Amino acid sequence: MPHTCRVELDVWLLYVAAATGLSLVPGPTGLLALTHGAIHGPARTVATIAGGSLGFALIIAASLFGIGALVVASPELLTTLKWVGGAYLVWLGIGVWRSPAMSAAQGPEARVVTTLSLARAGFLAAVTNPKGLLFFVAFLPQFVVPENSLLTQFLVLASTFIVIEILVEAAIALAASRVQPFLARFGKRVNRLLGLLFMAIGILLPLR
Numbered sequence: 001m002p003h004t005c006r007v008e009l010d011v012w013l014l015y016v017a018a019a020t021g022l023s024l025v026p027g028p029t030g031l032l033a034l035t036h037g038a039i040h041g042p043a044r045t046v047a048t049i050a051g052g053s054l055g056f057a058l059i060i061a062a063s064l065f066g067i068g069a070l071v072v073a074s075p076e077l078l079t080t081l082k083w084v085g086g087a088y089l090v091w092l093g094i095g096v097w098r099s100p101a102m103s104a105a106q107g108p109e110a111r112v113v114t115t116l117s118l119a120r121a122g123f124l125a126a127v128t129n130p131k132g133l134l135f136f137v138a139f140l141p142q143f144v145v146p147e148n149s150l151l152t153q154f155l156v157l158a159s160t161f162i163v164i165e166i167l168v169e170a171a172i173a174l175a176a177s178r179v180q181p182f183l184a185r186f187g188k189r190v191n192r193l194l195g196l197l198f199m200a201i202g203i204l205l206p207l208r
Contacts, residue, residue: 008148012156015143019161023168028089028125028201029055030172035096035194036118037173044118045173051119052169053162055126060158063136085128086202092121093198099191 023030029052036045126132143157 011143012160015157016160016164018143019164020168023161023165028129028198029122029165030169031194031197031201032092032122032125033169033172034176036121037176038190039099040113040118042170042173042176044113044115046170047115047118048122049166049169049173051122051124052126053122053166054119055123056132056162056165057158058127059132060136060154060161062133082130085130086204088124088128089202090199091202092125093195093200093202095195096198097192097195099195 032048032052033045036048143153
């Protein structure tokens with residue numbers, strides 16, 4: 001069987017189109033890339049994107065080993081994950097709300113944000129969103145050909161999604177960095193707006 005160790009090309013191309021569209025839909029990791037890109041610049045936001053990518057990799061691995069099916073079958077566990085994820089996003093929003101404006105953030109008295117903290121924020125934004133786990137459980141199997149190697153297909157589809165997500169978030173961070181002159185003037189208001197968005201997502205997530 002010559003096709004047992006690869007993903008069908010037509011299926012993969014369809015998956016690329018679907019994954020790209022989904023990555024462009026605003027979510028916690030994309031909003032975080034926008035915020036960090038504007039405040040810290042695209043170079044430092046690489047750490048945020050890397051942390052989020054690691055989180056996505058763990059979520060995909062979890063869905064691959066059937067943890068996602070367990071979550072779907074357990075409403076109590078799903079509810080717990082929703083509230084944990086929502087609480088983290090609210091906490092993240094409060095932090096963004098309280099952060100100084102762009103001009104102040106670049107001053108000598110600004111709070112130092114380490115690369116590790118940026119990566120941790122991206123990682124937590126990815127893994128604390130239970131919809132990510134449910135999404136991969138429902139989404140990935142639609143593009144799997146049962147006759148071919150399932151492990152190979154999952155690895156290809158997972159790595160494809162992560163690469164697409166990295167490119168999309170990098171583009172978001174780069175675009176955000178170009179509005180720094182605006183943020184230097186209205187940065188505090190922008191921080192409050194982004195903080196409200198994070199808090200709104202965190203509140204609405206457990207309620208849906």
